[in-house]
Amino acid sequence: MEEIYTVIPDDFERAGAASTSLKDLLKKLGLPPELIRRIAIGTYEGEMNCLIHGGGGQIRAEISPRDIRVSIEDHGPGIPDVKKAMQEGWSTASAKIRAMGFGAGMGLPNMKKVSDEMQIATQVGKGTRVTLVFHLPA
Amino acid sequence: MVTLKKVADVLEAQVVSGQEMLDRTVKQACGSDMMSDVLAYAKEDFVLLTGLLNIQVVRTADVSDAAALIFVRDKHPEQEVLLAARNKEIPVLYTRCTMFEACGRLYDLGLRGYSGKDRK
Numbered sequence: 123m124e125e126i127y128t129v130i131p132d133d134f135e136r137a138g139a140a141s142t143s144l145k146d147l148l149k150k151l152g153l154p155p156e157l158i159r160r161i162a163i164g165t166y167e168g169e170m171n172c173l174i175h176g177g178g179g180q181i182r183a184e185i186s187p188r189d190i191r192v193s194i195e196d197h198g199p200g201i202p203d204v205k206k207a208m209q210e211g212w213s214t215a216s217a218k219i220r221a222m223g224f225g226a227g228m229g230l231p232n233m234k235k236v237s238d239e240m241q242i243a244t245q246v247g248k249g250t251r252v253t254l255v256f257h258l259p260a
Numbered sequence: 261m262v263t264l265k266k267v268a269d270v271l272e273a274q275v276v277s278g279q280e281m282l283d284r285t286v287k288q289a290c291g292s293d294m295m296s297d298v299l300a301y302a303k304e305d306f307v308l309l310t311g312l313l314n315i316q317v318v319r320t321a322d323v324s325d326a327a328a329l330i331f332v333r334d335k336h337p338e339q340e341v342l343l344a345a346r347n348k349e350i351p352v353l354y355t356r357c358t359m360f361e362a363c364g365r366l367y368d369l370g371l372r373g374y375s376g377k378d379r380k
Contacts, residue, residue: 134314134315134316135315136322137316137319138316138319138323139319141319141323142319142323142348143341145322146321155304155325156304157375159304159323159324159325162322162323162324163299163323163324164325166299166319166320166323167296167299181361210300220294222312222314222316223293223294223295223296223310223312223316223317224296224315224316225296225322226294226296226297226300228296228297228298228299228300230295231300232296232300233297235300251335
């Protein structure tokens with residue numbers, strides 16, 4: 123099963139709507155609440171990053187009996203220094219974004235914390251794809 | 261564990277929506293205007309205290325399973341934010357307390373937050 127959501131550039135009002143829709147779907151599928159919470163938080167962080175830094179993009183959620191893979195992809199500026207971006211508190215977000223409650227530099231570290239596996243594929247000037255993998259209980 | 265009813269009493273809060281959910285129990289609280297920090301530190305069964313008024317407050321409360329949303333400093337969000345919270349079955353409270361005062365009262369009540377010891 124695959125779900126695809128679009129992240130519209132600069133649409134702060136709708137930002138997060140994809141993550142809450144995915145959460146509603148996972149609830150209907152009857153997954154454990156703690157797992158749903160981790161997936162929803164990871165996806166939401168990725169969705170906000172996609173909107174704030176990537177200029178919008180796409181979220182793809184693949185649901186299989188073994189795991190759930192969420193990839194967040196944008197065609198933005200890419201991440202020049204992934205190691206720095208993984209440091210808690212390091213952020214390039216603008217004052218406007220911070221005033222909206224984001225840009226604390228917790229996004230990528232938190233995505234790693236809530237997921238079982240995380241891969242970052244990024245190229246400066248081309249874009250970024252972050253894939254989160256969540257294992258389902260056996 | 262305390263009920264939302266007790267939380268509302270202690271904060272002398274107005275319950276804007278979710279009166280029927282005041283028997284929910286909570287054991288933690290998270291007070292912040294930075295939603296990024298809430299997502300990183302909040303645990304389940306918590307109340308979210310904030311002075312931020314935008315729609316992302318509801319989205320953050322929803323994805324992190326907040327038991328209630330408490331607006332401090334007598335701040336009131338727009339109707340659409342309240343409607344979103346109602347749709348997600350997240351009770352909304354208003355208190356005149358500042359963030360510091362509200363957090364102090366809830367700590368005194370027995371609620372706790374992230375102490376730095378339990379992070380992966």
